[in-house]
Amino acid sequence: MASLGSQIANFFSGDDNNTQEGLHGLFVNELKGIYYAEKQAVDALGEQADASTTDEVRNAFLQHQEETRGQVARLEDVFRSIGVEADDKTCAAIDGLVDDAQEVVSMTDSGSLTRDAGLIIAGQKIEHHEIAAYGSAVTLAKVLGYSEAARMLQQTLEEEKNTDVKLTKLAESFINQRAASENDNDNTSYNSDSNQIVSQGQYGNSVVDPDGTRYSDSSVAGYNSTNDTISGGSRTL
Structure with a gap:
């Protein structure tokens, strides 16, 4: 059996088939988790839009919900491009983040800017999880030589980054400032x-x-x- 040093050297030189097969399994497993997360996000974004106070925040969530539907379809194309049937597996991380968003709704007043501020924070937590997941998936796809899959995953990664930036700008435009004016006793x-x-x-x-x-x-x-x-x-x- 090759030493760990030889295995690492073979991996980076592309000569270790066993490692490549292991990475393929890891890649598919990651795709399944992302696929699950995106489908959960579609429902969560609808709930966040319904709970929003301002039209600006509501529309931001609805627009990203529509974009996320497209991302789900793109992931199915990614699966097809590598010859694997689209499937998902439970992702505890996204389940926890969705629960956090629901908790924001339960602990804030309906019609308050504080709720919108909290929903933006919850939404960005989900975006950051997805950015990390897609970034890793792009890297694995490139290492494995799945150029088409890497291209599609990179496209979604850029969309997630853009959504995170949009939410930050929305929070800084007026939501946070006005939320700070709300009195918890009022x-x-x-x-x-x-x-x-x-x-x-x-x-x-x-x-x-x-x-x-x-x-x-x-x-x-x-x-x-x-x-x-x-x-x-x-x-x-």
Whole structure:
């Protein structure tokens, strides 16, 4: 039996068939886990969209859900390209991440920006898992000489990276800042029509403007976003 050093040398020189066969099995096993994860992600993204507060976050999840459906179909093409029937195997990692996303929904208030911030974090955790999984799969495909599979997996890897960047930009655009204006002791909701947070809490009714400033007023319902006036209140600009 060849020494470990010889096995490693043979692997990198491409002369170790046993190692190649072992890598093929590892590659297929990884593909099955990714296939399972993507199918779980399709359902999870729909649930995250339904739970979202703002149209921006909801649309981000729905767009990636549609993209993920395409990624599932692409994985089936990857399986075909290497002559293996498409199949999946349970991935505990994605199951745990999906559970985390569901926990975010259960622990945040409906209609709050805090929920959207939490959903973005949960979504990015899933994206980071997929980025790691696809990155490894691309490497294995290249080592095994599956150029077509590597190309398709690389395409999906780039899509996952782009989604992660989009979620970061969305969080930094206004979600995180406005979520920080929500008071945990208040009954807070987000009004998508006026693009504002509206709260009924210990300080009475209040409005949080896009700059994160909270204004208290007894007649907040009369807020007119067109001329920035609160009817019957004390704030007129």
